[in-house]
Amino acid sequence: MNIRFYNARILEPSEGHSFQVITGELWVKKNEIIYIGDGLDTERVFEKEPAGMILWDREIDAEKNLLLPGFKNAHTHTAMTFLRSYADDLPLQDWLTKQVFPKEALLTADDIYWLSILGIMEYLTSGITSNFDMYFFPETIAKASIDCGFRTMQVSSFNDFTSSIEEMEEIYHKVNEMSDLTGYVPGFHAEYTTSKEHLKQVAALSEKLHAPVYFHNSETALEVEQCKERYGMTPTRLMEELGMFQYGGGGYHCVYFEDEDFEIFRKRNLTAVTNPASNLKLASGIAPIDRFIKEEINLAIGTDGPASNNCLDMFREMFLTTGLAKVREKDAACVGAEEVLYMATTGGAAAMGLNECDSLAEGKKADLIMLDLKQPNMQPENNLVRNIVYSGSKQNVKLTMVNGQILYEDNTFQIGFEPEEIYRKANEIIGRMK
Amino acid sequence: MNIRFYNARILEPSEGHSFQVITGELWVKKNEIIYIGDGLDTERVFEKEPAGMILWDREIDAEKNLLLPGFKNAHTHTAMTFLRSYADDLPLQDWLTKQVFPKEALLTADDIYWLSILGIMEYLTSGITSNFDMYFFPETIAKASIDCGFRTMQVSSFNDFTSSIEEMEEIYHKVNEMSDLTGYVPGFHAEYTTSKEHLKQVAALSEKLHAPVYFHNSETALEVEQCKERYGMTPTRLMEELGMFQYGGGGYHCVYFEDEDFEIFRKRNLTAVTNPASNLKLASGIAPIDRFIKEEINLAIGTDGPASNNCLDMFREMFLTTGLAKVREKDAACVGAEEVLYMATTGGAAAMGLNECDSLAEGKKADLIMLDLKQPNMQPENNLVRNIVYSGSKQNVKLTMVNGQILYEDNTFQIGFEPEEIYRKANEIIGRMK
Numbered sequence: 112m113n114i115r116f117y118n119a120r121i122l123e124p125s126e127g128h129s130f131q132v133i134t135g136e137l138w139v140k141k142n143e144i145i146y147i148g149d150g151l152d153t154e155r156v157f158e159k160e161p162a163g164m165i166l167w168d169r170e171i172d173a174e175k176n177l178l179l180p181g182f183k184n185a186h187t188h189t190a191m192t193f194l195r196s197y198a199d200d201l202p203l204q205d206w207l208t209k210q211v212f213p214k215e216a217l218l219t220a221d222d223i224y225w226l227s228i229l230g231i232m233e234y235l236t237s238g239i240t241s242n243f244d245m246y247f248f249p250e251t252i253a254k255a256s257i258d259c260g261f262r263t264m265q266v267s268s269f270n271d272f273t274s275s276i277e278e279m280e281e282i283y284h285k286v287n288e289m290s291d292l293t294g295y296v297p298g299f300h301a302e303y304t305t306s307k308e309h310l311k312q313v314a315a316l317s318e319k320l321h322a323p324v325y326f327h328n329s330e331t332a333l334e335v336e337q338c339k340e341r342y343g344m345t346p347t348r349l350m351e352e353l354g355m356f357q358y359g360g361g362g363y364h365c366v367y368f369e370d371e372d373f374e375i376f377r378k379r380n381l382t383a384v385t386n387p388a389s390n391l392k393l394a395s396g397i398a399p400i401d402r403f404i405k406e407e408i409n410l411a412i413g414t415d416g417p418a419s420n421n422c423l424d425m426f427r428e429m430f431l432t433t434g435l436a437k438v439r440e441k442d443a444a445c446v447g448a449e450e451v452l453y454m455a456t457t458g459g460a461a462a463m464g465l466n467e468c469d470s471l472a473e474g475k476k477a478d479l480i481m482l483d484l485k486q487p488n489m490q491p492e493n494n495l496v497r498n499i500v501y502s503g504s505k506q507n508v509k510l511t512m513v514n515g516q517i518l519y520e521d522n523t524f525q526i527g528f529e530p531e532e533i534y535r536k537a538n539e540i541i542g543r544m545k
Numbered sequence: 546m547n548i549r550f551y552n553a554r555i556l557e558p559s560e561g562h563s564f565q566v567i568t569g570e571l572w573v574k575k576n577e578i579i580y581i582g583d584g585l586d587t588e589r590v591f592e593k594e595p596a597g598m599i600l601w602d603r604e605i606d607a608e609k610n611l612l613l614p615g616f617k618n619a620h621t622h623t624a625m626t627f628l629r630s631y632a633d634d635l636p637l638q639d640w641l642t643k644q645v646f647p648k649e650a651l652l653t654a655d656d657i658y659w660l661s662i663l664g665i666m667e668y669l670t671s672g673i674t675s676n677f678d679m680y681f682f683p684e685t686i687a688k689a690s691i692d693c694g695f696r697t698m699q700v701s702s703f704n705d706f707t708s709s710i711e712e713m714e715e716i717y718h719k720v721n722e723m724s725d726l727t728g729y730v731p732g733f734h735a736e737y738t739t740s741k742e743h744l745k746q747v748a749a750l751s752e753k754l755h756a757p758v759y760f761h762n763s764e765t766a767l768e769v770e771q772c773k774e775r776y777g778m779t780p781t782r783l784m785e786e787l788g789m790f791q792y793g794g795g796g797y798h799c800v801y802f803e804d805e806d807f808e809i810f811r812k813r814n815l816t817a818v819t820n821p822a823s824n825l826k827l828a829s830g831i832a833p834i835d836r837f838i839k840e841e842i843n844l845a846i847g848t849d850g851p852a853s854n855n856c857l858d859m860f861r862e863m864f865l866t867t868g869l870a871k872v873r874e875k876d877a878a879c880v881g882a883e884e885v886l887y888m889a890t891t892g893g894a895a896a897m898g899l900n901e902c903d904s905l906a907e908g909k910k911a912d913l914i915m916l917d918l919k920q921p922n923m924q925p926e927n928n929l930v931r932n933i934v935y936s937g938s939k940q941n942v943k944l945t946m947v948n949g950q951i952l953y954e955d956n957t958f959q960i961g962f963e964p965e966e967i968y969r970k971a972n973e974i975i976g977r978m979k
Contacts, residue, residue, distance in 0.1 A: 200878050202877055434825030441828050448630075487664070487857075487967075490971050492972060534925070
């Protein structure tokens with residue numbers, strides 16, 4: 112599709128982690144942004160176009176609403192939608208061992224397909240254009256994403272109880288070859304579920320593939336304490352010693368960090384993916400976001416899975432990222448709105464290897480959203496970025512485009528599935544397990 | 546208007562602070578709920594109706610969506626909409642003294658009228674059907690609310706720098722006589738802005754009017770510390786000693802409470818109104834919600850004003866109320882979803898003197914909302930209450946009814962004003978001040 116947005120406000124990257132808003136047009140040809148500007152300097156586009164002009168499939172009057180890069184959900188377990196609100200308000204260990212694990216053991220690949228699509232639908236309502244997923248049946252997850260036209264990066268959930276390193280390597284190649292919309296990197300669940308021997312295998316595979324590694328890292332105080340008992344060092348230090356970070360990567364959660372952990376993350380250019388809603392709901396703690404910023408470590412934001420959140424909403428996560436930092440540091444001035452919006456877009460894209468989709472600029476892929484500013488929570492327009500981060504809501508998402516395709520517009524999904532069918536499937540799956 | 550909802554799911558009060566969901570019909574005659582049931586036992590309604598039947602202005606197929614009582618926003622400064630995103634990310638004192646106070650001094654009654662309507666519009670998008678407001682020009686605030694058909698209780702913002710106790714009494718009578726939609730109770734801004742002499746005047750007025758008193762109480766650690774320096778006791782104890790609580794009332798924020806404060810709140814049957822988003826954004830702290838519940842003290846939830854939040858969204862506040870309690874107590878099992886929904890509806894209504902609007906039951910006033918369950922964040926339907934509290938969003942609000950009138954439906958306002966006009970006014974007001 113070739114789509115011309117006009118009469119738009121457009122959020123462009125500016126210096127450092129800041130943004131600027133221009134008024135004008137944004138043109139999408141197939142899956143690429145080919146023009147951003149005031150509409151008066153379009154010759155440079157036509158110079159490149161053989162026929163000298165473009166046939167528009169649609170011309171959309173943005174009515175002064177705001178175009179911005181889609182949000183990147185940098186850590187999630189999408190297909191856990193089936194357990195949303197199933198067993199909340201339980202102590203963490205009971206929740207995991209008595210509810211989550213037994214139910215997960217019953218999941219089929221077909222279940223994962225439908226449950227992933229349910230999650231993708233929710234992403235679209237929240238302006239999320241790609242996710243970084245860790246769950247079972249990665250090829251099925253990739254197929255669900257491709258079938259919807261959505262963009263999904265995946266990371267292995269390797270641990271002592273599932274799969275093998277050979278399987279990880281095989282899936283790495285398969286998923287990376289499936290489509291431009293999907294990708295896969297090595298990883299493992301966490302230090303406490305993965306033996307040293309297995310960890311060494313992951314490090315070796317990363318070395319072989321020249322690929323980054325991601326895992327749940329220092330999510331709870333107990334996890335760090337037990338790792339220190341086992342190995343005399345933090346999870347981050349352990350992985351560094353095992354050579355896990357030769358090709359970058361990062362950690363999910365990163366709540367309990369020590370000085371040396373920050374140092375390793377900075378030195379290895381790793382990303383800390385924060386999951387603030389999950390960290391509240393599971394009573395894990397509050398991550399040291401302000402310190403990560405001061406250490407100039409890349410940050411990204413994830414929802415975690417819908418069973419531990421329970422929603423998939425980047426607006427909630429953005430508010431929490433700054434709000435929790437402020438109360439943690441007792442400093443209302445720390446972690447400003449632009450930093451947070453940067454994490455939710457460019458920072459996330461960097462973590463996920465999606466630099467081609469990280470901002471609105473000519474040559475970038477068209478992963479973008481339009482926010483309805485003519486809603487009371489976006490008025491007055493004292494500061495658009497702060498309005499988004501502190502006041503934004505799913506209700507403001509007017510349009511979500513992934514890879515040049517409009518997948519959600521005016522509360523309607525264009526993903527090739529009827530919502531009612533997806534809801535019925537999800538209810539059937541959990542119904543069958545009860 | 547007489548409105549029949551059919552094919553609905555209806556959230557009814559159950560034992561204690563819990564709820565149950567029935568499927569059936571809900572009938573509204575003028576401003577009252579006259580029937581809730583399966584539609585087969587309606588004779589008892591017709592027995593009461595002189596003509597034996599009701600002429601419906603509308604019959605609404607709820608399509609199995611959920612009717613529930615509207616949310617009560619139990620502490621706010623609505624007209625601060627003009628300062629939304631104006632000066633965030635500043636230390637609290639700078640924000641207050643350099644930005645908020647100088648701008649507030651420029652507000653006219655006419656400004657307050659338009660800025661209040663902007664806030665009311667946002668309340669409607671979030672399923673909020675009444676607010677407990679503290680701000681300048683109370684008669685104007687009441688007029689804005691009445692003109693929209695919205696329900697607003699107000700509390701005096703009395704302090705050493707504005708108004709007099711005589712004026713508070715005069716306004717009390719005026720606003721309480723204006724309309725069934727509006728009410729007013731005595732109050733004062735906070736201990737640190739109100740001299741002992743003035744506090745005694747408020748206590749005497751409460752005694753004279755047999756009316757409860759509300760104020761900002763123990764919002765920050767510094768506030769409590771300074772009160773103890775001044776009087777050798779906490780703000781709660783000071784007010785108790787001054788006889789402030791003879792007719793009930795309560796406090797806004799209530800973050801820093803000591804054993805004796807809980808005891809006074811319980812003994813006097815006071816309400817603690819929590820404002821979690823504001824407490825994060827201004828780095829104030831996390832309120833001891835779990836303790837309040839264990840002490841059986843009534844709890845309510847408020848957004849605080851839009852300059853310190855920055856949005857007016859009960860879904861965000863509900864998630865924060867439970868999420869922050871869980872991380873504070875290091876207990877994922879504390880402060881369950883039903884407790885939180887109770888606070889946001891019945892608990893808030895109790896605080897605001899709105900027991901007639903606190904739940905869906907025959908004879909209650911029709912302050913209710915319909916949530917769209919056919920959205921991905923509400924699926925599967927493992928538990929409707931948990932879905933609302935942990936996963937709900939403004940996007941789910943399909944209809945908001947106040948006092949029997951539909952004021953918001955399918956993203957359209959029915960308040961007698963064009964949204965664009967209200968947005969233009971709000972931008973003009975802050976533009977004039979720059």
